[in-house]
Amino acid sequence: MFDRRSSDAMEPLCFAILKSLTPRDVETKFYDERLEPIPFDEPTDLVAMTVETYTARRAYQIAAEYRSRGVRVVMGGYHPSFLPEEALQFADAVVVGDAEGIWPHVVDDVRCDVLQEIYRQDDFPSLERSCPDRSIFRGKRYAPITMLQYARGCKYNCDFCSIRAFYGSNLRQRPVGEVVAEIQRVGRKHIFIVDDNIFVDIPKAKELFAALTPLNIRWSCQVSIDITKDNELVELMRCSGCTTAVVGFESLNPDNLSQMNKSWNLRYGDYESSIKVLQDAGVMIYGTFVFGYDEDTVESFDEAVEFAIRNRFYLANFNPLTPTPRAPLMDRLRNEGRLIHDKWWLDPSYRYGHATFHPRRMSAQELTAGCYRARSQFNRYGSIARRTFDRRTNLRSPYRFGLYLLSNMVSRREIHSKQDMKLGGDAPLRAKNPEAWNGARDKDGPFTLGVGRP
Ligand code: B12
């Protein structure tokens, strides 16, 4: 959002990886605009930025500042990988796909002054010997939790999600021994395993959880609800210190789940019995819900809030369904003529938390208001007090109770401060070549991964 500083930002793992891939004789400085203003006038030969769809507009503004000072800019991450032509209107070069195996070539080309426009990762590089260098985070006010990645990719294909679009059906795990060594090296007691779904490969997940057990850490993860079908796995989660898990419930309506390609969410039983399995194992649930699928009505918000409070969720989020580039949802809504903005992430009229398309059974305004109301209701003091009372989870120990209270206070503040914000404020976008920009268009059609990316 650029003009407000965050008090709970987490260390962005991709930069620790980029740092580890950068030749040692290259001097690096790292800035995170969530924590500090960017010193645009500090001399540098190259700027490397990570760009997500929500941060694209701000990233393009930052790139224009550097380029106006004669500094070259390279962009990577989800958004430029999906829309390289768009990103190239603001950056000198774009890296499509994972950085491993490609970033050192980019640096070499800069040194030789032969920087190309697009660097495509033509393969899915092995994650072996990955050794993120977190020294760049030293002295910065990040939340005291370490982000760590075990695997990339997901076996599911929910229509709103960028993961399948980015990784295709490819699933890669790191050697468990290397993950354990990284946790020991970092020395923190609370780890957030950022994998999108730690349940995609059951034997590997069991191997990981068993190896984490002797480390005596507390860890958080993201997981699909079908994990609860495997009692041994849930027991291993408990023994190894799993404290909180983000679970994508998305909707209470089976037809919506089917439309989003997530009907498997209910394959192994109803939500309440799956929740009980996780909570009996002491896992505090951060439930996420999305609204705007065709069966949603103005009543859907209250039902979801009531469900989340009744089940004493540790945290919950209620977001308007938002199409992102290359996700199947984007094509469907565009083909149905329901998009409010052609590219909401660039549109100065878009506001954070607002609907970006016309839902079927409510208005766009009702979708925006309903999500905000749901977040507000869930984060009320009365709701926080009611959800506290679960001895299996939020009241399990003084540590858990402290974590519960702190997280809920942060969440309360966040929902109000981000709502309605403009992405990147009022500054206009300055493309490298405005005439080309007006006509620039990334090819439509599926984004294929691996050899032969478009
Ligand atoms: C942890 C996380 C968060 C954390 C952020 C923590 C942090 N430190 O910043 C929290 C919980 C705050 C968060 C919030 C949100 N997130 Co989030 N998040 C993630 C998650 C699960 C892991 C990120 C991570 O660490 N990945 C591991 C690193 C190593 O991978 P990586 O970033 O992709 O980097 C690799 C390559 O992409 C590439 N690369 C990346 N940048 C660059 C730059 C250069 C120069 C080069 C060469 C290469 C390169 O190289 C890296 C190594 O190979 C991702 C999913 C995922 N698997 O990445 C979603 C994800 C990034 N989030 C997403 C979203 C939508 C959000 C929210 C908008 C949700 C919401 N509705 O509020 C918010 C707001 C985000 C924002 N920027 O404003 C989407 C983004 C989709 C998109 N098209 O942009 C993702 C992909 C999830 C998804 N399933 O779709 N998120």
Ligand code: SF4
């Ligand atoms: S289960 Fe989660 S990570 Fe996997 S495709 Fe669905 S939303 Fe994305």
